[in-house]
Amino acid sequence: MNRVRLLVMNAALGPLDYRVPDGMSLEPGSVVVAPLGPRQVTGIVWESERLPGTEVPDARLRPLLGALPVPPLRAPLRRLIEWTADYYIASMASVARMALSSSAALRGGGTITEYRLTGALPPRMTPQRDAALSALEGEQGTIRELADLAGVSEAVLRGLVNADCLEAVEVAIDRPFPAPRPDHAPPDLSPGQQEAADRFVDAVKARKFAPMLLDGVTGSGKTETYFEGVAEALRLGRQVLVLLPEIALTQNFLKRFEARFGVAPTVWHSAQKQSDRRRAWRQVSEGGASVVVGARSALFLPFRDLGLIVVDEAHEISFKQDDGVRYNARDVAVMRARFERIPAILASATPALESLQMAEAGVYEKIDLPARFGGAVLPDIRILDLREESPPRGRWLAPSLVKAMEERLERGEQSLLFLNRRGYAPLTLCRQCGYRFQCPNCSAWLVEHRLTRRLACHHCGHQVTSPEACPECGEKDCLAACGPGVERIADEVAEIFPDARTAVVTSDTLSSPDKIGEFVDAAQAGEIDVIVGTQLVTKGYHFPELTLVGVVDADLGLEGGDLRAAERSYQQIAQVAGRAGRAAKPGEVLIQTRHPEAPVIAALAAYDRDAFYEAESDARRNAGAPPFGRWAAIIVSSEDEAEAAEAARKIGGSAPRLDDIAVYGPAPAPLSMLRGRYRYRLLINARRSAALQQTIREWLGPLDHPQGVRVGVDIDPYSFV
Numbered sequence: 001m002n003r004v005r006l007l008v009m010n011a012a013l014g015p016l017d018y019r020v021p022d023g024m025s026l027e028p029g030s031v032v033v034a035p036l037g038p039r040q041v042t043g044i045v046w047e048s049e050r051l052p053g054t055e056v057p058d059a060r061l062r063p064l065l066g067a068l069p070v071p072p073l074r075a076p077l078r079r080l081i082e083w084t085a086d087y088y089i090a091s092m093a094s095v096a097r098m099a100l101s102s103s104a105a106l107r108g109g110g111t112i113t114e115y116r117l118t119g120a121l122p123p124r125m126t127p128q129r130d131a132a133l134s135a136l137e138g139e140q141g142t143i144r145e146l147a148d149l150a151g152v153s154e155a156v157l158r159g160l161v162n163a164d165c166l167e168a169v170e171v172a173i174d175r176p177f178p179a180p181r182p183d184h185a186p187p188d189l190s191p192g193q194q195e196a197a198d199r200f201v202d203a204v205k206a207r208k209f210a211p212m213l214l215d216g217v218t219g220s221g222k223t224e225t226y227f228e229g230v231a232e233a234l235r236l237g238r239q240v241l242v243l244l245p246e247i248a249l250t251q252n253f254l255k256r257f258e259a260r261f262g263v264a265p266t267v268w269h270s271a272q273k274q275s276d277r278r279r280a281w282r283q284v285s286e287g288g289a290s291v292v293v294g295a296r297s298a299l300f301l302p303f304r305d306l307g308l309i310v311v312d313e314a315h316e317i318s319f320k321q322d323d324g325v326r327y328n329a330r331d332v333a334v335m336r337a338r339f340e341r342i343p344a345i346l347a348s349a350t351p352a353l354e355s356l357q358m359a360e361a362g363v364y365e366k367i368d369l370p371a372r373f374g375g376a377v378l379p380d381i382r383i384l385d386l387r388e389e390s391p392p393r394g395r396w397l398a399p400s401l402v403k404a405m406e407e408r409l410e411r412g413e414q415s416l417l418f419l420n421r422r423g424y425a426p427l428t429l430c431r432q433c434g435y436r437f438q439c440p441n442c443s444a445w446l447v448e449h450r451l452t453r454r455l456a457c458h459h460c461g462h463q464v465t466s467p468e469a470c471p472e473c474g475e476k477d478c479l480a481a482c483g484p485g486v487e488r489i490a491d492e493v494a495e496i497f498p499d500a501r502t503a504v505v506t507s508d509t510l511s512s513p514d515k516i517g518e519f520v521d522a523a524q525a526g527e528i529d530v531i532v533g534t535q536l537v538t539k540g541y542h543f544p545e546l547t548l549v550g551v552v553d554a555d556l557g558l559e560g561g562d563l564r565a566a567e568r569s570y571q572q573i574a575q576v577a578g579r580a581g582r583a584a585k586p587g588e589v590l591i592q593t594r595h596p597e598a599p600v601i602a603a604l605a606a607y608d609r610d611a612f613y614e615a616e617s618d619a620r621r622n623a624g625a626p627p628f629g630r631w632a633a634i635i636v637s638s639e640d641e642a643e644a645a646e647a648a649r650k651i652g653g654s655a656p657r658l659d660d661i662a663v664y665g666p667a668p669a670p671l672s673m674l675r676g677r678y679r680y681r682l683l684i685n686a687r688r689s690a691a692l693q694q695t696i697r698e699w700l701g702p703l704d705h706p707q708g709v710r711v712g713v714d715i716d717p718y719s720f721v
Contacts, residue, residue, distance in 0.1 A: 019064070501529045654699065
């Protein structure tokens with residue numbers, strides 16, 4: 001080919017045509033560098049018939065500058081980029097950037113200089129040097145990466161290099177990862193598990209698109225069964241992608257994987273060092289990374305020969321990205337499997353209603369694991385009606401829950417208290433003048449974090465030091481914490497049981513994979529008596545001595561305008577309940593609520609998931625809500641409130657009048673200001689048969705807005721704030 005069409009990484013530019021210099025060999029998917037005025041841009045060679053653009057005469061074509069030393073993006077990944085952009089109404093450039101997510105990986109191979117501790121101490125010790133030596137024990141990386149890790153300047157580390165406390169190590173940038181061994185430690189499976197595992201093995205061997213829903217109760221051994229599908233893919237020399245919803249789950253999963261396959265898998269998530277992401281990206285593209293375990297962005301990695309995709313905890317809302325390209329990794333994973341012509345396994349103890357509906361319709365094959373592994377039984381569930389058994393004044397734990405915790409402590413067993421609210425208290429106000437601490441950038445209260453003595457916004461990250469006096473009236477010792485967060489519950493536990501060893505488990509306290517690993521090790525070693533945590537502890541963990549789970553406020557998730565609130569609450573509470581009694585000792589779950597008659601609570605108490613899903617399905621069907629109808633949201637924002645309101649009114653005023661699509665709004669968003677921008681929302685409800693995306697494009701396309709206005713589209717929204 002003597003001319004090519006490029007998809008460049010700037011959505012405003014559109015497709016661009018270039019001339020291919022003599023001697024340069026390219027194919028669709030090749031990653032190239034092209035001139036654009038005085039600049040250079042990265043682009044991907046695309047099939048011109050699939051990327052319409054303005055035809056430029058040959059004489060006006062500028063030559064490409066070169067091809068980057070990476071394998072071309074394969075056709076299945078290119079089709080996924082096209083589908084994702086089309087379905088979620090995003091630019092192809094925005095989606096393609098996720099496939100080229102490591103700019104460092106696009107360069108050639110070679111070596112890089114990293115540094116590690118030698119064990120020597122500097123002749124002159126400073127607080128910064130002491131902090132660096134403590135933080136970098138067992139670490140290796142570039143000076144910049146180690147400085148970030150230790151929280152010191154690069155100059156401090158260069159001083160340690162000159163003092164022979166850090167030594168240079170030449171590392172091959174593109175070295176392959178150790179290959180997992182499929183027959184390293186085969187598990188002893190129950191008959192039910194073996195039947196499921198055999199189905200996964202057969203699907204991998206068949207090399208055909210096969211979406212499967214693995215529906216197993218907590219503790220049923222879902223991971224062990226799909227590991228056999230992973231093993232078969234490895235025997236066939238093919239790659240595997242396992243998606244996890246939280247980085248917090250990675251460390252626990254890595255240990256289980258290494259025990260089964262002899263080595264750890266390749267990891268991909270945003271908290272990694274740049275050098276680790278670079279190596280992972282290149283080895284995925286070249287086939288040197290056999291199994292990748294990652295967050296949702298791993299879906300767009302350029303696998304050379306993908307043989308299986310697994311989405312673990314597939315019901316989790318964190319698979320839905322709420323900024324940038326607003327995609328749901330669960331659904332995109334199924335589409336990637338379709339384009340790759342491979343099986344996809346969605347594993348969950350509480351599947352999303354959409355997934356269950358797809359299984360009922362025969363689109364997904366449903367595989368059930370209805371019993372716990374090894375004779376363990378599901379825990380007993382008791383409802384504590386807080387209207388009849390209220391906690392003592394100033395406390396949040398009912399007497400029955402406190403008594404159950406006391407019994408566990410006497411027996412040397414562990415308890416877990418679940419409250420999905422970070423910090424100490426969700427609201428702080430002045431008892432003297434009524435002043436409330438609010439975020440200056442968002443329409444949200446500042447949350448007190450007493451462990452770090454700060455007030456923080458959980459939406460934009462703004463934080464201030466907790467004051468000693470009211471900033472409004474100046475009165476001291478008048479600030480009152482309203483409502484409980486996990487830190488406040490932990491304080492209550494410490495007051496009632498001063499000798500109990502308590503761990504607070506949230507994204508604030510376990511902010512890195514290493515800290516999560518330390519927590520898991522301590523809990524499994526019996527060094528923790530009471531765990532107080534948010535949704536971070538609801539899934540993935542197996543603590544044999546944990547026999548009691550207390551849900552502090554089961555009604556919390558039912559508040560607000562979330563249209564999936566009931567389903568989400570059921571999933572969270574069922575998941576956290578599943579942490580109890582996973583080994584030989586029986587478990588018990590106590591759920592504190594003021595609404596025991598709510599369908600969610602009644603279904604949990606009766607272990608009647610089917611009844612809950614049936615009632616929820618009827619409600620969704622009557623409302624035309626997913627999976628029986630479709631939703632989309634349009635979010636309008638601006639730093640100028642009047643500008644945002646006017647743009648929203650313009651969009652609402654031009655809304656299409658169609659029988660199969662209804663538009664509601666515009667109205668101020670529940671979170672009417674976010675990160676300094678005023679926000680309005682419109683909600684679209686469409687029948688399944690409606691041409692929703694096409695309608696939205698034709699509706700919004702002709703509209704012009706001031707430069708400061710942003711208009712975002714969220715297909716299949718999960719967040720309604």
